[in-house]
Each structure stands twice: as structure tokens, then as C-alpha cells.
Amino acid sequence: MKKYSPGWVLNAGTLIIVGTILTVFFISVRQSERVRNTSESVNRTQAIIQHIQRLVMTALDNETGARGFVISGKNEFLEPLHQSATTFTIEIIKLEELLKNTPPLLNLLDSMKGFISKRIHFSDSMILTRKRQDLQAVVHMVEAGEGKGYSDQIRRIGRKMERLEEHLLQERKLKNENTIRNLNILLYSLLGTVLILSLAMIRRIRKDIASKEATEKRFSGLLQAAPDATVIADEQGLMRMINKQAEDLFGYTREEMLNQPVEILIPADLHAAHVHHRNSFMKKASLRAMGAGLELYAVKKGGIQFPVEISLSPIKTDEGQLVIASIRNITQRKQLENALRRSNAEMEAFTYSVSHDLRAPLRGIVGFTSILEDDYRDKLDAEGHRITGIIRANTLKMGHLIDDLLAFSRLGRQEIQKMNVDTKALVQEIIGELHLPESGKKINWNIKDLPPVYGDLKTLRQVWINLISNAVKYSSKKEEPVITIGHTTENGQQVFFVRDNGVGFDNKYRDKLFRVFQRLHGEDEFEGTGVGLALVEKIIARHGGRVWAEGIVGEGAVFYFTLPAEEGSR
Amino acid sequence: MPHSNTVEILLAEDSLHDAELTIRELKKHNMANNLVHVKDGEEALDFIFGRGKYVSLADKIQFPKLILLDIQMPKVNGIEVLKEVKSDPRTHNIPVVILTSSKEHPDVQRCYELGANSYIVKPVNFEGFAESIRNLGFYWLLLNQPPVK
Incomplete structure (x- = not known):
């Protein structure tokens, strides 16, 4: 039964009830027809038998009349005789009318009619003979028994007709009784079936009601448990359901909100526009955020406005189109965003100032030290030259630190412009442009097949430069440096790695690797500013990927990064 | 008096040390014979258009042939x-070369x-x-010769 909807069950139920009533009506009409037919048949049979007996009696009257006259010669005996002829005619006509649909009785009547006319004829000839005073002949006629024979025949046929008619009546009665009984069986089985069906339907409807109640309970439970203030409005924009969170958020009581237009929650100057948007949303309802790209404000009881984020989802119900609006108060988020924006602006001003103001004195130091070296060459001894060299080297290093720091901070603000990047070509190009250490150990490059990616060419180039130059730098003290660049796929993401057999690192420091200015090696071992890997981490994070590293002290390191597969990647 | 002769290069630079290094470098290659150094944007404009302390020279105004312009300067940048x-x-065609701390500086794009x-x-070296x-096609300046039309 489960596959039938409650609506289907109700329709079927209605149909069955109407059908049952019609059938019962039809059956009872048929039954009373049969009952009427039976009683009509009984009446008819009585009438037929009455007429038959009257014919037999009339034949007797005829015989008695004739005999009386023959014996007495009195005319008064002729009266019944004449009467009998008329009665015969009337009764025969009536019987023929009653029997016109009963051929076997009609046949019998026909033969009776023959004997009746013979009887009449015989009586008439007896009377004529008596009137001629031929007593002898009359006696002879009576004694011959011809007339009695006719009367006996009439009686016999009459009895036969009565029996036949009674038999036919019985047959008809039986037939009607059978029909009535059959109709009764039909009626009772119909009623029985309808009863069973009705019970099943009632059970089913009860179950539906129970499950509907459970659904409603669940729904209202969900509504109350929703993380956000939720308002459900109907097509007219009236609030039909709200949760506790909505009461708290807007400061209205349940009664103050229910069946009120949602516009009471919206700043007054937007009412007209909202009604318009609401109507067009109802026409083409779909799940979406409200006022995408706009700053939305809601209004509390008492008129205080606050920023909100609203998502709308339409639901079709028996009561028509409803819309669930989830409203989130984003006051705090806005404040955080503003604070972040302010701090970003401050950061920008700061880095601007760093880039300009920190460089100026460095330029002075380098520039004037160079003048000292060039123009006062003769006045400086070897130690003097060594010291000016140190001054210049330190100042240049400071310049590099500033450059790296600026590059790192700029990255947070730069737009990422994604395109298809031929990774293999990019890596080959970077290796080709690499400034290899003068110590000149031959690096054994092992470059695997590298799939193209969808990302920002400029910053990805920086990632590869930093990782590859790190690998070169940290394996430069090995007798046979080997650098492997390859890729694997993990959970639909491209994982690239750069492996070297250099000095490696202790895994317990691996989280420190990606922090700005954090270095695991002294300046005298390997030069560097400690920004390169932080930059790599930041670039990959901005691409939605992540970086990690594994190292073994003295044996080498592997640096991994992922790039999410994206639409547009080949 | 700088205006008595045609000024070849106007250097607008607030940092005296940067200016000194620049002038020294140009002098070394004999290119600073007619160079004027102004210390901020206001003075630069006064000099170019003969205003402020250069107002007396307004009649004899001769526009510099090249302006070396620092971005970050006090008063007028x-x-x-x-x-x-x-x-x-009048000054639209004078080539202006921006002096900047870094080529990544957002102001470089703005200046272009x-x-x-x-x-x-x-x-500046x-x-x-x-x-x-050379890229500007003003190599003639180095040779102290007027532009060939």
C-alpha cells in the first residue's frame, strides 16, 4: 500500500463509496422487481384458475340447464343455458388475454374451446329434439353419454390447465427466489469487501496522519534547532513560522511576528523594493543568497538596523509556495572585516614606508662606501679595503632582506591571475636560468613528467625558483648532488615535489621551515634570508593548496606542494 | 645662475646624499655641466614655471631638457x-625619468x-x-647636441 499516496487513497475511497451505493441501489431495485413479479404471478395464476373454474362451472350449468329442460320441458331451464353461452364467450376472451404469453395453456384452452362449442352444440340439438317432442331420441342422446363426455373433457382439460398453471407459477416463484438469493449473495459479499477495504483505508489514513504529525514535529524541531534565525513566509509575504532565534534576533514575540508581513523586519526605505523582489522571487523561486553582492540590513523591533546575511530557499507545500529565509547577524563579522581592512591599510602604509625609507640610508652607505673605495683607493690599506667590503656586503644583504620582506608582504595583496601553466617547460626554463655555484659540482637532474596546472604563472614561477634553488643550495656540499622533480596525484589533487640529497633537516623543525625569517642553518653554512619558503607557503595557500616537507639530517629533503585540480586545467 | 645657460638636466631629489651620489656619477661621465638640483616638488615646479623664488627669472624661462624626478618628496611629491x-x-614634451627605490613600487605604474x-x-649609476x-631616443643629450628633427 505504501506506494499509494494519501490523495490516491482518498480518491479510491470516494469512488468505492459511490460505487457501493449505486450497486446497492441497483440490487434492491432488482430485488423488489422480483418480489413484485412473484406477487403479480400469484395474482395472475389465481385469476387464471378462477376463469378456468368458471368455464368448467359454465359447462356444468350448460349441461344442467339442457338436462332440466329435457326432463321438464320448462322454459325456465333454458335461461341458464343461454346465460352459459355468453359466459363462455366472456371467460374465453379473458383467459386468452391472460394466457397470451403462455402458449402451452393457450393450446389447452384451444382444445377446451372445441369441447365447449361441441357441448353447446350438443345441448342445443338436445333442446331442439325435445322441442320436437321426440322424447325417445332425447333419452337416447342422454344415454349415449356424448354430452357428458364433452363436459368431462372440459373438466379434465380445466384441471390439467390449473395444474400446469400452478406448476408454471412454482417455476416463476423459484426463479425469482433464486434471483433474489443471488442478488443477496452479491450484496453481502459487496458489503463485506467494502467493509474490509474501508478498514484498511482507515488504518492507512491513520498512519498517514501519524506520519504527517511526526514530519511536522521533525520540521519544527529542525526549525528550532537551526543555527540561524529562520523565518518562513508564504506567497503573500506573511510570516507563517518562525524560530526562537528569530524572536531573539528581532526582539519581537512570536505573536507579534506571526502572520505579519516580513517587511516589518526590513528598513522602511526598502519596503517597496522588497515587495517587488519578493514577488519576482516567488515567480522563479530557487535556492540562493539574498541580494548577492549587496550589503543587507535588517531592522529590530524599535528600529535599530544591523547588517545581515540572508539565504532563501523555496519549498512547495500543500499550502502553496513557502520561502525559508535564514538570517544571520553579521555585525561582528563586519566589525572584524573593517578591523582587517584597517590593519591591511596600515600594513600597506608600513611596507611602503619600509621600502622607501629603509632603502635611502642603505643607498647612502653603499654609495659613499663605493666612493671611499674608488676615490680614496690609495689612502686605504688592505685592512681598510676589507672593512669597506664588509660594509658593502652587509648593506647589500640588508637590501635583500628588505626586498624579500616586501615581496612577501606584497603577495598577500596581489591578485592571482590563473591560466594554464606548462609546468615541465617552466621548470626546465628555471633550471636553465639558474646561477649555479662556482664550486661547479655537476648536479644530476632527474626531472619526471610534470602535468600542466591552472594557476598564476608569476607566483608559481617564484615557487619553483625558490624550491629548486633551495635544493641546489642545500645539496651543494655533496660530492654528487641529485635533484629529483616529480609529481603524484592524491585525492584528485596534483602533488609536486622537489627532492635533493643535500644536508636535509631534522623533522621536528619542519613546521618552522615555512615561517618568515626562520632558518635551520647558520649564515656561515648557507646564505639566505629565511623568506623563500614562507613565500612558497603563502603562494600555494593562495592557490588553495598546501605545502609540507620531509627531511633526514645529512641525507636530504623533499618539499611537497599541492595544487587543486580546477576547471580549465587540461 | 642656472638660467643664464640652457639647463640640460633638472634633478628633483629631497635626499641630499642620493642627490650627491647621482650628481657625482653623472659628473664622472661629464654629463652634469648644466644640472640643477631642487630639493622638493614645490621648488621643482617653481623652477620649471618661473614661480616663487624663481619668479624673477620668469621672462628668461628656459625649460630643462630632461627631468630626473624622485617620487617621494616633501610638500609636493x-x-x-x-x-x-x-x-x-609648454612642458608636455620634456622627458621625465622617475627615480624610484624599487621597480616593484606601485607608484611606478602610476607614473607611467x-x-x-x-x-x-x-x-643612479x-x-x-x-x-x-638611450631608450628614450635622447642620446643626443649626452653629446650636448640639439635634437635632429
Whole structure:
């Protein structure tokens, strides 16, 4: 039964009830027809038998009349005789009318009619003979028994007709009784079936009601448990359901909100526009955020406005189109965003100032030290030259630190412009442009097949430069440096790695690797500013990927990064 | 008096040390014979258009042939100077080379949009300067010769 909807069950139920009533009506009409037919048949049979007996009696009257006259010669005996002829005619006509649909009785009547006319004829000839005073002949006629024979025949046929008619009546009665009984069986089985069906339907409807109640309970439970203030409005924009969170958020009581237009929650100057948007949303309802790209404000009881984020989802119900609006108060988020924006602006001003103001004195130091070296060459001894060299080297290093720091901070603000990047070509190009250490150990490059990616060419180039130059730098003290660049796929993401057999690192420091200015090696071992890997981490994070590293002290390191597969990647 | 002769290069630079290094470098290559150094944007504009303390020279005004312009300067910054120079039809054609601390500086792009002709990352050395000038097609300046039309 489960596959039938409650609506289907109700329709079927209605149909069955109407059908049952019609059938019962039809059956009872048929039954009373049969009952009427039976009683009509009984009446008819009585009438037929009455007429038959009257014919037999009339034949007797005829015989008695004739005999009386023959014996007495009195005319008064002729009266019944004449009467009998008329009665015969009337009764025969009536019987023929009653029997016109009963051929076997009609046949019998026909033969009776023959004997009746013979009887009449015989009586008439007896009377004529008596009137001629031929007593002898009359006696002879009576004694011959011809007339009695006719009367006996009439009686016999009459009895036969009565029996036949009674038999036919019985047959008809039986037939009607059978029909009535059959109709009764039909009626009772119909009623029985309808009863069973009705019970099943009632059970089913009860179950539906129970499950509907459970659904409603669940729904209202969900509504109350929703993380956000939720308002459900109907097509007219009236609030039909709200949760506790909505009461708290807007400061209205349940009664103050229910069946009120949602516009009471919206700043007054937007009412007209909202009604318009609401109507067009109802026409083409779909799940979406409200006022995408706009700053939305809601209004509390008492008129205080606050920023909100609203998502709308339409639901079709028996009561028509409803819309669930989830409203989130984003006051705090806005404040955080503003604070972040302010701090970003401050950061920008700061880095601007760093880039300009920190460089100026460095330029002075380098520039004037160079003048000292060039123009006062003769006045400086070897130690003097060594010291000016140190001054210049330190100042240049400071310049590099500033450059790296600026590059790192700029990255947070730069737009990422994604395109298809031929990774293999990019890596080959970077290796080709690499400034290899003068110590000149031959690096054994092992470059695997590298799939193209969808990302920002400029910053990805920086990632590869930093990782590859790190690998070169940290394996430069090995007798046979080997650098492997390859890729694997993990959970639909491209994982690239750069492996070297250099000095490696202790895994317990691996989280420190990606922090700005954090270095695991002294300046005298390997030069560097400690920004390169932080930059790599930041670039990959901005691409939605992540970086990690594994190292073994003295044996080498592997640096991994992922790039999410994206639409547009080949 | 700087205006008595044709000024070849106007250097607008607030840092005296940067200016000294620049002038020294140009002098070394004999290119600073007619160089005037102004210490901020206001003075630069006064000099170019004969205003303020240069008002007495307004009649004899001779526009410099090249302006080396630092961006970050007190009072009136390099961008404002550039805007004014490039919007005045008399000075519109004077090549302006921006002096900047870093080529990544967001102002470099802004200066190009405003009509700057080239830029040099400080410190100014001869190679960078020559490169800038050459790219502008103003090599004649180095040779102290007027433009060949």
C-alpha cells in the first residue's frame, strides 16, 4: 500500500463509496422487481384458475340447464343455458388475454374451446329434439353419454390447465427466489469487501496522519534547532513560522511576528523594493543568497538596523509556495572585516614606508662606501679595503632582506591571475636560468613528467625558483648532488615535489621551515634570508593548496606542494 | 645662475646624499655641466614655471631638457610634479625619468600612466642612466647636441 499516496487513497475511497451505493441501489431495485413479479404471478395464476373454474362451472350449468329442460320441458331451464353461452364467450376472451404469453395453456384452452362449442352444440340439438317432442331420441342422446363426455373433457382439460398453471407459477416463484438469493449473495459479499477495504483505508489514513504529525514535529524541531534565525513566509509575504532565534534576533514575540508581513523586519526605505523582489522571487523561486553582492540590513523591533546575511530557499507545500529565509547577524563579522581592512591599510602604509625609507640610508652607505673605495683607493690599506667590503656586503644583504620582506608582504595583496601553466617547460626554463655555484659540482637532474596546472604563472614561477634553488643550495656540499622533480596525484589533487640529497633537516623543525625569517642553518653554512619558503607557503595557500616537507639530517629533503585540480586545467 | 645657460638636466631629489651620489656619477661621465638640483616638488615646479623664488627669472624661462624626478618628496611629491608638467602644453614634451627605490613600487605604474618616459632604480649609476636615455631616443643629450628633427 505504501506506494499509494494519501490523495490516491482518498480518491479510491470516494469512488468505492459511490460505487457501493449505486450497486446497492441497483440490487434492491432488482430485488423488489422480483418480489413484485412473484406477487403479480400469484395474482395472475389465481385469476387464471378462477376463469378456468368458471368455464368448467359454465359447462356444468350448460349441461344442467339442457338436462332440466329435457326432463321438464320448462322454459325456465333454458335461461341458464343461454346465460352459459355468453359466459363462455366472456371467460374465453379473458383467459386468452391472460394466457397470451403462455402458449402451452393457450393450446389447452384451444382444445377446451372445441369441447365447449361441441357441448353447446350438443345441448342445443338436445333442446331442439325435445322441442320436437321426440322424447325417445332425447333419452337416447342422454344415454349415449356424448354430452357428458364433452363436459368431462372440459373438466379434465380445466384441471390439467390449473395444474400446469400452478406448476408454471412454482417455476416463476423459484426463479425469482433464486434471483433474489443471488442478488443477496452479491450484496453481502459487496458489503463485506467494502467493509474490509474501508478498514484498511482507515488504518492507512491513520498512519498517514501519524506520519504527517511526526514530519511536522521533525520540521519544527529542525526549525528550532537551526543555527540561524529562520523565518518562513508564504506567497503573500506573511510570516507563517518562525524560530526562537528569530524572536531573539528581532526582539519581537512570536505573536507579534506571526502572520505579519516580513517587511516589518526590513528598513522602511526598502519596503517597496522588497515587495517587488519578493514577488519576482516567488515567480522563479530557487535556492540562493539574498541580494548577492549587496550589503543587507535588517531592522529590530524599535528600529535599530544591523547588517545581515540572508539565504532563501523555496519549498512547495500543500499550502502553496513557502520561502525559508535564514538570517544571520553579521555585525561582528563586519566589525572584524573593517578591523582587517584597517590593519591591511596600515600594513600597506608600513611596507611602503619600509621600502622607501629603509632603502635611502642603505643607498647612502653603499654609495659613499663605493666612493671611499674608488676615490680614496690609495689612502686605504688592505685592512681598510676589507672593512669597506664588509660594509658593502652587509648593506647589500640588508637590501635583500628588505626586498624579500616586501615581496612577501606584497603577495598577500596581489591578485592571482590563473591560466594554464606548462609546468615541465617552466621548470626546465628555471633550471636553465639558474646561477649555479662556482664550486661547479655537476648536479644530476632527474626531472619526471610534470602535468600542466591552472594557476598564476608569476607566483608559481617564484615557487619553483625558490624550491629548486633551495635544493641546489642545500645539496651543494655533496660530492654528487641529485635533484629529483616529480609529481603524484592524491585525492584528485596534483602533488609536486622537489627532492635533493643535500644536508636535509631534522623533522621536528619542519613546521618552522615555512615561517618568515626562520632558518635551520647558520649564515656561515648557507646564505639566505629565511623568506623563500614562507613565500612558497603563502603562494600555494593562495592557490588553495598546501605545502609540507620531509627531511633526514645529512641525507636530504623533499618539499611537497599541492595544487587543486580546477576547471580549465587540461 | 642656472638660467643664464640652457639647463640640460633638472634633478628633483629631497635626499641630499642620493642627490650627491647621482650628481657625482653623472659628473664622472661629464654629463652634469648644466644640472640643477631642487630639493622638493614645490621648488621643482617653481623652477620649471618661473614661480616663487624663481619668479624673477620668469621672462628668461628656459625649460630643462630632461627631468630626473624622485617620487617621494616633501610638500609636493613627484607624482604631482609629473601631473603638472605633463598637463601643460609648454612642458608636455620634456622627458621625465622617475627615480624610484624599487621597480616593484606601485607608484611606478602610476607614473607611467601619467606620462613618465622612463624610470631608474636608485642609486643612479651611469649604466642605468645611459640605458634610460638611450631608450628614450635622447642620446643626443649626452653629446650636448640639439635634437635632429
